[in-house]
Amino acid sequence: MEKCDTTMNASEQIMHKEKAVLCHTYGRYPVSVVRAEGSRMYTPEGREYVDLLAGIAVTALGHCNPEIARTIADQARKLVHVSNLFYQDEQADLAAALLETCNADKVFFCNSGAEANEAAIKLARRYMNKVAKRDAYEVITLESSFHGRTLATLTATGQAKVKDGFAPLPEGFVTVPFNDLEALRKAIGPKTAAIMVEVVQGEGGVRPLPQEFAQGIQKLCRENDILLIVDEIQTGLCRTGKFWAHQHYDLTPDIITSAKALANGLPMGAMMTTDKVAKGFEPGSHATTFGGTALVSAAALKTIQIMKRDRLDERAHKMGQDATALFETLAAAHPEAITEIRGCGLMIGIVLSFPGQEIWQALLDAGFICNLTQGNVLRLLPALTIDFADLEAFAETLGNILSARKTA
Ligand SMILES: Cc1ncc(COP(=O)(O)O)c(C=O)c1O
Numbered sequence: 001m002e003k004c005d006t007t008m009n010a011s012e013q014i015m016h017k018e019k020a021v022l023c024h025t026y027g028r029y030p031v032s033v034v035r036a037e038g039s040r041m042y043t044p045e046g047r048e049y050v051d052l053l054a055g056i057a058v059t060a061l062g063h064c065n066p067e068i069a070r071t072i073a074d075q076a077r078k079l080v081h082v083s084n085l086f087y088q089d090e091q092a093d094l095a096a097a098l099l100e101t102c103n104a105d106k107v108f109f110c111n112s113g114a115e116a117n118e119a120a121i122k123l124a125r126r127y128m129n130k131v132a133k134r135d136a137y138e139v140i141t142l143e144s145s146f147h148g149r150t151l152a153t154l155t156a157t158g159q160a161k162v163k164d165g166f167a168p169l170p171e172g173f174v175t176v177p178f179n180d181l182e183a184l185r186k187a188i189g190p191k192t193a194a195i196m197v198e199v200v201q202g203e204g205g206v207r208p209l210p211q212e213f214a215q216g217i218q219k220l221c222r223e224n225d226i227l228l229i230v231d232e233i234q235t236g237l238c239r240t241g242k243f244w245a246h247q248h249y250d251l252t253p254d255i256i257t258s259a260k261a262l263a264n265g266l267p268m269g270a271m272m273t274t275d276k277v278a279k280g281f282e283p284g285s286h287a288t289t290f291g292g293t294a295l296v297s298a299a300a301l302k303t304i305q306i307m308k309r310d311r312l313d314e315r316a317h318k319m320g321q322d323a324t325a326l327f328e329t330l331a332a333a334h335p336e337a338i339t340e341i342r343g344c345g346l347m348i349g350i351v352l353s354f355p356g357q358e359i360w361q362a363l364l365d366a367g368f369i370c371n372l373t374q375g376n377v378l379r380l381l382p383a384l385t386i387d388f389a390d391l392e393a394f395a396e397t398l399g400n401i402l403s404a405r406k407t408a
Helices: 010-021 067-077 089-099 113-131 149-158 181-188 211-224 294-309 314-333 355-367 388-405
Strands: 035-037 041-042 048-051 104-112 138-141 173-176 194-198 227-231 255-259 269-274 338-344 347-352 371-373 376-382
Touching: 010 104, 035 227, 035 347, 041 211, 041 227, 067 294, 089 104, 089 269, 104 113, 104 227, 113 149, 113 227, 113 269, 173 181, 181 211, 194 211, 194 255, 211 227, 211 371, 211 388, 269 355, 314 347, 355 376, 376 388
Parallel strands: 138 173, 138 194, 194 227, 227 255
Antiparallel strands: 035 041, 041 048, 104 269, 255 269, 338 347, 347 376, 371 376
C-alpha cells in the first residue's frame, strides 16, 4: 500500500488509505467520520455535522444511543453467536415483540434488507410450489422501486441503473409503471406469485403510493390469490408515523420485510409472514449463519422496546407534520426552486426543479448531511429522536442557499 502523505490532514489520510484497498462501489461523500452521537457526526479534525440521514434510515434512536450501547456491551459478555443450530431466548423474544406490531405470525431473521427481500421472494415461490401447488413464480414490482443489490433483488428493482452490466438476470420478474392499476392488472397471469411494493418509495424519490392505488394492489392480490409483499426496509419501525407504513393504508400484507433501523445500526433483517404462507419453508429450505444472532437480536429487542416506550411513531408523525409545514413555507418562498414536498412522517423529500448536486454540496459545506436521490430530490431520513431545532436550522440554511442562487 502507498504511504500516506504527511501533509494530508487526518480526514484526507483516511480517504487516501481506503482508495488503495476497498472496491470502489460507493460514491462517498467527502467526509471522514470518527465519532457520532445523537444527530451529530464528527470528523477527525472535530468538524461537527448535523445528521439528517441517520445512516440512511438506520440509527433511528440516534447514533451511539446509550441504552443500546449498554445492551450491546452486556450481551457481548453473555452470548454473541452460537449459530441457528441452537435455541436462543433473544431471538424468540425479539420475534414476539416484532409480531405484536403487525398482522404477521412468523419471522425469519437475516442480516440486511436485500436478504430479507430475497427471503420473501424465495418464500413466495416455494409457497406457490409446495403449498398452493401452482406453477407460479413471477414477482411483479413497480417502476422506480428499490429492493436491494443481490441478483434477485436488483432484478426486482424498477431502476435500470442497478442492473447495468449484470446480465443474465434471473427470470421471473416483471416491472410495471407506478400508479397504473390497469398495467398491473394486465401483468398478472397464471405464473404470478406475488406483487412486491414499498408503500413509500425511498430511493425512487420519496414517493408515497396513492391510497387508491395501494388498495387496488391489495384487491388484485386477493382476487387473483397471489401474495402481497410489502418492503418496509426503509419505511418501517415508526419512521412514517406508524410502526409500519402499510398501516397508513390499512393493508394486510402476506409478507413484510424489514432491516435498516431494526437494530439501530447493527446489521439485521427480518422477513415476517402469516402462518399460512410460512408453511412454504421447512427445515433446510432457507438459512443464514448470522441471522438473528444473540447479540444483534438483543440490540433489536431493545430498539423496539424504546420505540414503543417513547412512542416514536407518534413523535415521527407530529414532527413530520411540523417539518412538512416548515418546508412548504420554504417552497412558497422559492417556487422557482422547490416544486413539491412529499413523504410521510420523518421520511421527507424536497423536490427541486433542477439537478440538486450544487444545493446538496452547499448544505454539506454548511454542516448538514442529507441525501440527494433521483438527481433532484433532497431526501431527509433523520433520527426519530432529532430536535426540531435541527430541522429549523436546516430549513433556514436551505432558504439562504436558494436565495443566494436566485441573486447569483
Ligand atoms: C426499500 C428498500 N429495500 C431494500 C433495500 C436494501 O437493503 P440493504 O441495503 O440493507 O440490503 C433498501 C436499501 O436502501 C431499501 O431502501
